[in-house]
Amino acid sequence: KKKEVSHVFVTFQTEKAQRSVLKALSRSGFEEMCSRNRSIPETQRFRGEHSLYVTEPKEPSTILWHNLDNTTLLLIFQIIISSAFVLVAIACGCYLIMYANENGSVIWATVTITAINQVIPRICYFLTSHEAHKSDGAHEASLYTKMTFFKWINTAVITRIITSSISTIDGGAESLPHKVYAIYFSELVINPSLLLMDIWGQIQRHYLGPRASTQEQMNLRFTGADFSLALRYTEITKILFLTFFYSTTFPGGFFFAAISLFTNYFVDKYCLLRSYGSVPEFGNSIAQLSRSYIFPAAFAVYSIMLSYGYAEFPYDNLCAVGDPSTATMEKYIGDHTIYIKGDTRMNTTVSVTENNDVYEYCDQDMISLDYVAFPAIPANQREGKEWMGEEQERIATLLGWTSVVVCAIAAIAFLRKFYYQTMHKFLRRTYKPVGKASDQLFTDSLEHYGYIPSVNGHQYPLLACNISHLDEAFLDWSDPSSTYPYDNHNLIYDIPDLLSSSEQPIFSVIKTWDNNNSGIKNPNTFATADAEE
16 A cells, blocks of 8 residues: 655755745745646646645644644534533533532532542543644644533532522531632642642552553553643643632632632642653643633623622622512511521521511622623612612723623634634735844754654653664664664564565655765754655
């Protein structure tokens, strides 16, 4: 079977040469789809015939070589399927939290939230690992999106759903402020403690490692815990979202959030230096995703919940009756014994006179009303069940319409970023050099790693190409117990008959060119052709 080349990675000796090629060969998706070869200069066509889609690649250590030949449609289908499973997992987690809240206590509900926060990310990681992303950065960005949505729902939103608004002013253990405080306590104590203890790492190093059957298996037990940039970003955005979501009902959350972020910083620093294994260069995919989508969404939710929190005050579900009927007043005038929470041992006596103000029940929870109550303005109160005073109405109107403006700005930011990431790339050439080109040669830099196809998941990567003609410095790893070019780590030597075969190779091919013909230790051009499987 003929093996077609799926990708070609080219490394230039100078940044100026790289920019010249990208500027000359970069084209929009529309140009690639509509243009004919004759409209492209012959000098810019491969072998004078074929036009190429040229773009700047990710860092060598982040390339997932086994996924390069997969199509975009396949990736979209996989993302849809994995996202559906994540939604099912979120629904199951919400059910468990609601069950713990109804049949247990605040402590049990908090423990359930913490436990689910530890389990679901692993499910998300398993599902995302089956998506055909072409780089670790794209994989982490997909994982970050799933886990952020899950943790926002599981940590903040579900607590608001299972707790009535009137519990905001309740001073008991079942009150909303007490539940939010318990979540912050978990973020401050339980989660950092689990990271520091590294329970699974301790088991691998002290129990599984000494009992491994081979030296390689034992060495793998000591490589350190897996580091996920997506998970660490999710922890930060989760704390911010929790603080924004309950900014009105629990303003002390800003103080707890500051302490939690401070604690997470030093815990992550310790784990990076002492617990985690080596990680690839993920790039800025997650940072861009946070700036473009996650943070604007969090600020939009902040403005919305701030307006609802102020509009629903005082959370007692009581509305003053302007002109009560005489029959109603006569019905309640006198002394009454009130039993607190149905306990006959806890009671109090109140006296009602004709001069007392009269109140009736009215639902002040504008989020759970059976009609659309957005924005949270006085006009969206139930007719005849108004509870806001004149001063509250004025501020609620200001906050309500401000939330609409903030949501509109966030939506415009979303659409703008989505356009530049999709349609703009399709319609226009998007390559723009940033900064001044460096004069330093690629091979003169301290770390000049090349695009060398390999398979990870072992103590050392398994190479999938012939590197006998390359300098060892092009590899971003080394094996002190073996001799370069590491034939024992190369897959091509597992099928020796293919090395002497004159047929087209099935493994990737690496070529180097030197204009001075002085050797290949410092090539001017370094190219990797990765074949489809």
